Amino acid sequence: MTKVTFIENNGNRIEAIAEVGQSLMQVAVNSGVSGISAECGGACACGTCHCYVVGNGLVTLPTPDGDEADMIEFVIDPKANSRLSCQIAITPDLDGLIVHIPASQT
Ligand code: FES
Numbered sequence: 001m002t003k004v005t006f007i008e009n010n011g012n013r014i015e016a017i018a019e020v021g022q023s024l025m026q027v028a029v030n031s032g033v034s035g036i037s038a039e040c041g042g043a044c045a046c047g048t049c050h051c052y053v054v055g056n057g058l059v060t061l062p063t064p065d066g067d068e069a070d071m072i073e074f075v076i077d078p079k080a081n082s083r084l085s086c087q088i089a090i091t092p093d094l095d096g097l098i099v100h101i102p103a104s105q106t
Pocket of ligand 1 (some may be wrong): 038040071085
């Protein structure tokens with residue numbers, strides 16, 4: 001089990017227990033996080049699962065590459081810690097991950 005904390009753009013914190021192998025997007029959707037609509041269902045084709053990873057995530061997550069990096073160029077307000085949550089697979093070393101939802105995604 002991996003604990004993930006989502007911080008919605010209104011400041012609301014949602015703590016979730018994620019299972020290894022789930023995508024971070026799936027965890028957000030299953031937890032009712034506002035702002036992750038995931039319109040393409042995880043195909044790395046919409047950018048509506050955009051998030052900012054902080055805390056433990058910066059240490060353990062590799063930088064995005066390939067299709068994910070290309071798609072991040074098209075999201076609103078990309079930052080150095082931008083990721084597409086559908087492209088992040090939950091692993092035990094992500095325990096403590098903190099994820100901010102961009103203000104543009106309400
Ligand atoms: S759900 Fe569409 S890019 Fe992640």
